[in-house]
């Protein structure tokens with residue numbers, strides 16, 4: 381049987397693969413949306429509450445900062461995921477499946493994204509904030525009309541990196557019953573030594589990550605007006621994940 | 626009208642105190658431009674930051690058109706700030722906004738109707754000479770054009786007061802001239818009260834009606850441009866009408882003289898030379914028109930044995946300031 385025939389007939393590929401891909405997309409999509417929804421305000425809070433920020437809150441900032449450091453730096457995602465199973469059960473009513481995995485994916489990735497948001501906001505020059513203050517802006521207006529729009533290229537890049545990280549984490553989630561491409565590769569590639577499935581899974585994940593990165597880079601370029609005409613991929617900074625798993 | 630009374634600002638750095646402003650008082654009448662000069666570290670930036678309450682003064686008060694700014698909080702402070710337009714060294718425009726959107730920014734903050742914003746923005750861009758650049762992003766504009774957008778934005782809320790922090794320090798000489806002319810014209814047309822912070826004497830010479838010299842957080846000289854320039858030997862006068870370093874050749878007495886306005890150059894010197902029958906040797910000179918008045922600052926050397934005292938008396942009698950910088954050497 382040649383390779384092409386195998387691709388068309390292997391039940392793992394014809395039946396399980398589309399389902400697994402769907403689960404992966406669900407995990408990345410749903411947790412991505414929640415990470416954006418929670419992480420963006422959290423990152424803005426980290427920035428504005430820092431000493432010398434728009435509204436310094438020394439103690440609260442310190443506590444939130446420490447919690448985030450501990451989630452992202454001290455606890456490997458694989459362990460966090462297992463530790464969060466009761467939480468996932470409490471929220472979704474089940475401890476297995478893609479939806480349950482979204483809980484730990486979100487909690488594990490929010491701090492990472494919030495940090496990237498904070499870093500992006502720091503790049504907004506203080507002169508712009510001064511200008512907005514002298515115009516008579518409220519703090520909320522500064523966030524909405526200065527910080528977020530001016531940091532947008534960096535924020536888009538940060539979210540792209542976060543989605544890519546989520547693809548990787550979602551594969552790990554598959555190992556503890558989250559489904560998706562990770563579980564497919566584990567069940568067929570590892571437990572049944574089905575090299576074809578393993579290979580196809582890898583290729584699909586690479587393509588998925590490439591597409592996310594490509595769309596992310598293109599969007600970042602679109603919203604970047606910082607340098608005339610040449611606003612391009614060259615000067616576009618890519619955030620590298622700070623975590624090891 | 627801007628009034629600053631006994632403004633002090635002390636920064637804490639660890640357990641060290643830095644006195645950035647040490648009792649600054651000044652007042653700028655409506656329709657006039659006041660310049661504040663000083664070297665780097667003199668406290669110029671601190672002064673503008675305290676004027677806009679970007680930093681809160683340690684003590685003292687700032688009032689604009691009689692409204693006390695230093696006591697204002699939150700909503701009051703925001704509406705007080707709207708009476709102030711501010712221009713920055715690097716314009717500080719939003720890169721994500723076009724020229725028109727940048728000018729619209731202050732208007733959006735108070736929920737101005739869209740149509741009103743559009744017409745106001747068009748009017749302002751025309752005022753600063755940027756018609757046709759509505760949709761350009763700051764990165765597509767030159768430094769001078771960016772500063773023009775900054776000026777239009779500063780004027781959007783119809784402020785009474787315009788604060789300029791080193792408005793031309795990042796610009797080339799030609800553009801500097803254009804921007805200064807614009808600020809000068811706008812001040813007269815809109816009857817603004819303007820405070821310009823700068824380290825460039827050029828700015829003072831071109832547009833200021835009055836000037837203060839800031840040094841180590843204190844105003845050490847101040848007054849109308851005409852008066853400070855006429856003050857022979859004063860720090861501002863020396864920088865406004867600079868002479869090259871003295872060269873000592875010959876042994877005669879060396880004098881510095883400063884005349885202004887109607888005591889025009891030729892008659893004064895030639896008159897004196899004729900009256901005393903001596904040759905006056907001009908070593909260096911600086912002639913400028915400041916605040917509409919002609920100023921001359923000369924260093925002259927008298928022949929050996931000349932009657933310095935009577936010559937000085939003669940010149941002083943004609944309204945010329947005289948100062949001996951080097952006695953006759955044997």
Ligand SMILES: Nc1ncnc2c1ncn2[C@@H]1O[C@H](COP(=O)(O)OP(=O)(O)O)[C@@H](O)[C@H]1O
Pocket residue numbers: 636637638643644645663664665666667668669670671672
């Ligand atoms: N945030 C700050 N913290 C501590 N010291 C400051 C701060 N800002 C300014 N200073 C000090 O105040 C003095 C005046 O500074 P500044 O107003 O920036 O001077 P200028 O604008 O005339 O160059 C300097 O000695 C400077 O080091």
Ligand SMILES: [Mg+2]
Pocket residue numbers: 666669670
């Ligand atoms: Mg400064």
